[in-house]
Amino acid sequence: MLSLEQCHLILEYIDGLVVVDKDAKIIYMNQKTADSIKVDLKEIIGKHVHDVIPTTKIHKTVEMKTPAIADPYFLENATLISTRYPIYEKDGTFFGVVEYDLFDNYDLLNNFVKKIESLNQELNYFKNELKRLQSAKYTINHIIGESSATKRLREEIRKAASTQSTVLISGETGSGKELVAHAIHDLSSRSQGNFVRINCSAIPTELFESELFGYDEGAFTSAKKGGKEGKFQMANHGTLFLDEINQMPYTLQPKILRALQEKEIDRVGGKYTVPIDIRIITASNENLRTLVKEGKFREDLFYRLNVINIHIPPLRERVEDIPLISQSFINGFNPILNRNVETISNEVMEMLMNYKWPGNIRELQNMIERAMNRIGWQERELKIEHFDYLLEREKDPFEFIEHHNPLEEIKKHAEREAIIQVLKMCKGNKTKAAELLKISRPLLYQKMKRLNIHHEEGV
The missing domain is CATH 1.10.8.60 (Helicase, Ruva Protein; domain 3)
Incomplete structure (x- = not known):
């Protein structure tokens, strides 16, 4: 416990410390404050505070009996920032007011404000970085091309983004399914929420349920203290993208279906259901209808996922x-x-x-x-x-040659034969041959090289 002497010593370190009674008369002022305003402590005790410090606002707090936080006042060409609190006895009787300075000059306040602004900027930066990491990485502008197929794809993305229905994206490996999912989220009303991606082919079967739905503390031996949020909870109010949904374990598919229909999940080892508000986007590089027929994918889940279907054409x-x-x-x-x-x-x-x-x-x-x-x-x-x-x-x-499409080989063979015949008609003159074929001479050379046409074949 502090001694009286130690308490007095502590009070001496407080800038601008003044205590007045219910009549606004000074009953205490530390030596530091007395020295700063150049008064004798013995002479000012018992005097009205306004007579000692004409610019003070303590008497207003006495009258109003309400705190004044970070309130400026002027003293000898300086602006001070002080805080005042009314004091009450244990029985609720008003006792007086205590005042102390937060800043003994305006420059300190300015420096403090600058530090706060700097901290806010730093905080906003990290918030934006976190949001960037959890939001869509790509937008519709990343879908490049002016072909009719690409224009149609962008239009389908815009339509899908305007709704809350589930989306099934199909397409070959490497065609850009994840990019399309990002673009839908970015254009949707959920763009301020998290975009959470999970690759269904990259998670061991035994960890799938806990990764998706999370778990409560004590759910299993190695469970973290306090439990863990699953991807569904992380995507709450945002979008959950299930990539390669065709790799989803069959035994887990009923829980996915229930989460979609009831908008709630059960954490592993949890006692209560957890409500969720998410949009599901899925992608598959296999035909889910075929997997349904083969008994590898639940038909009811397929229909629940396949509300909006977007097919990405191959390159x-x-x-x-x-x-x-x-x-x-x-x-x-x-x-x-x-x-x-x-x-x-x-x-x-x-x-x-x-x-x-x-x-x-x-x-x-x-x-x-x-x-x-x-x-x-x-x-x-x-x-x-x-x-x-x-x-x-x-x-x-x-x-x-795309082996399942022999037409490509036929086209290539026909083009080769046509060029050889025209070259023979022109007796090997490539300028005339290019004119007849309505292509440039450099392009003719390129085609000859690509189709492995030698000079002697056209003579």
Whole structure:
């Protein structure tokens, strides 16, 4: 316990400390305050505070009997910031007022305000960073292309974003299913909520339930103290994206269905249901209808998920988008790889547009990145020699044939024969042949190289 002397010592360290009674007469002032206003303590005790400090507002607090927090007043050309509290006896009788200074000059207040503003800016930064990490990474602007298929895809995204229904995104691997899910969330009324993604193929079956629904403390031996939120709770008031939903364990599918229908979940080991308000977006690279027929996916869950269906066309069905998509990858990789690439040669672009892209946009991205790692920082154009991967694939022409579509092989063979016949008609004159074929001479050379047409074949 503090002694009286120690209490008195502590009081001496408080700036501007003054205590008045119910008549606003000074009954205590520490020496520090007396020295600052240049008065003798012995002379001022018992005097009305207004007579000692003419600019004070203590008497107003005596009259109003309400606290005044961080209230400014002036003293000898200085602005002070003080706080005043009414004092009451234990029986509720008004006793007086105590005042002390928070800041003994205005500069200190300004510095304090600047520090608070700085802290607020820092706090807002971290809030925004957290929100960025939990919100959609991509927007509809990241879906690049002007083909009719891409325009239709963007329109379907906008329509899906305007509702709260579940969405099933289908498409081949690498076609951009997650990007579409991000774009729907970003355009929706839930964009201020979390966007939580879970890859159903990456979670061990035994951990699936706890990852999705969370668990209460003591649910199992290694359960964390206090339990853990699952992905459903993390996505509350936002969007939960279940990627590769076709890999969802069959035994867990009834719980997913119940969560969608009842809008509530049961945590592992929990005693009570937890209400949720989320939107579900799913994606699959397999045909769920086929899986339903094979007994690998619940029919009732399929119909609950397949309210809005968005199919992403493969890259080979929108090859006219390849130049724009390729340029966007170049622009993105330039600062990362310290390159200054501006364009792709016509020869390479034709090859890119004739390739079948089994890996879709993800494969195109990989191919561009590989090429940019092979080019010098001073070079501006990606050329055929930078595309070792593409050249390797071209060595085996069957790599460019989509085996379930033999029409591509037929088209290629027909084009080759047509060029050979025109070259023969023109007796090997490539300028005349290009004019008859209504293509440029460089493009004719590119086609001859791609189709493996030798000069002697056209003579």
